[in-house]
Amino acid sequence: MSTRESKTVRTRRWLRRLTDPTSAQHVVLTSAAVGALALVDPARRTVGGRVLLRAGTAVVNGFIAWCDARPTHSVSGRIGMTAASVGAGLALSEAGDAIDARLDGFVRRRGIRHPRLVLALFAAASMVGAHALSRRIDAASASDEYDDDFVDDDEPIEIPTAVRELVSALLARADGYGAPELRTQLDAARAMEYSGEDEGSFYPGIGFTMPADLPLAVPAEARFPVIGRYHPFDGRSADVYLLISDGRLASLNITTGEDWDVEEQIAWMEDGGSMQDLPGWPSADELTYFVETSAGLKPLG
Incomplete structure (x- = not known):
C-alpha cells in the first residue's frame, strides 16, 4: 500500500470513528461542540449573531441525529431523522434562548464569575452522561434480547x-x-x-x-x-x-x-x-x- 493510500485509509477510519455513536472520538467531538456553543451568550449577540448561533446548534443536533440513527436506519431513514432534528431545533430556538437566559441568571445570582464557562462545562458533561446512559441502555437491551438468563448481579444490601x-x-x-x-x-x-x-x-x-x-x-x-x-x-x-x-x-x-x-x-x-x-x-x-x-x-x- 502506498503512502497516499495509507493516509486515505487512516482518514476514512478516523471519519468512521467520528460518526460512530459508540466511539470515544464521537463522544469527545459532540461534547466539545455542545460545550463550545454553550459558551456563547445569545443575549449578548446581534440578530445576525443569534441566527448564526442557532444555525450552528441545528447543525450539531443534526450531526448527532445522523450518527445515532446510523446503526439501525437506512440512508433515507437517517436523512428523515436528521431533517426532523434540525427542524425541531430551529423551531424551538426561541424557547431555548429563554431557558438559556434563565440558567445564566441563576448562575450569576450565585456569584460565580464565569457563568458561561460553568454552563459550557455542564452542557459538555451532560452530553458525556447522555452518551454513557445510552450505551448502558443499549447494552441492557442487548442482554435482554440475546440472553434469557440475564440476571442483575447487584443485590440490595442492608443500609450501612x-x-x-x-x-x-x-x-x-x-x-x-x-x-x-x-x-x-x-x-x-x-x-x-x-x-x-x-x-x-x-x-x-x-x-x-x-x-x-x-x-x-x-x-x-x-x-x-x-x-x-x-x-x-x-x-x-x-x-x-x-x-x-x-x-x-x-x-x-x-x-x-x-x-x-x-x-x-x-x-x-x-x-x-x-x-x-x-x-x-x-x-x-x-x-x-x-x-x-x-x-x-x-x-x-
Missing part, C-alpha cells in the same frame, strides 16, 4: 449504619418537602452500592430501593433542600445531599461544596482531585447543616 444516620439527620431537619414520607421510606429501604474505579474503594454515592406501596414525597423530583457540609480536603468543603426521584429516596451523595468557585474546581481536578479519595462516609456529627432558600443556602441552628 453511617448512611442511615446521615439520611436520618438530613430528614430530621425539615418537616416539609416530603420529609415524613421519606422517613417512612427509609425505615423499609435497602441500599444499592455503586462501584468505584478500583474494586473495594469508596464511592461517594449509594442508591436506595424500597417496596412500591410506600407513601410518596412531594416534590417528586428534587434535591432534598437540607444538606450537610464538612471539610475533608485540607479545609475545602464537601456537601452531603439526598436526591429524590419519583417521590422516593433515590441516592445519598457527596460532592464538592457549593462554596467552591470555578477556578478552585478546575485547579482541584487538574491536581488529580477526586471524591473517591475520601476514606468513607462522614458521621452525622461532623456535618454543619444548611437549608436551601430563595437567597441561597442558610445555616440551620
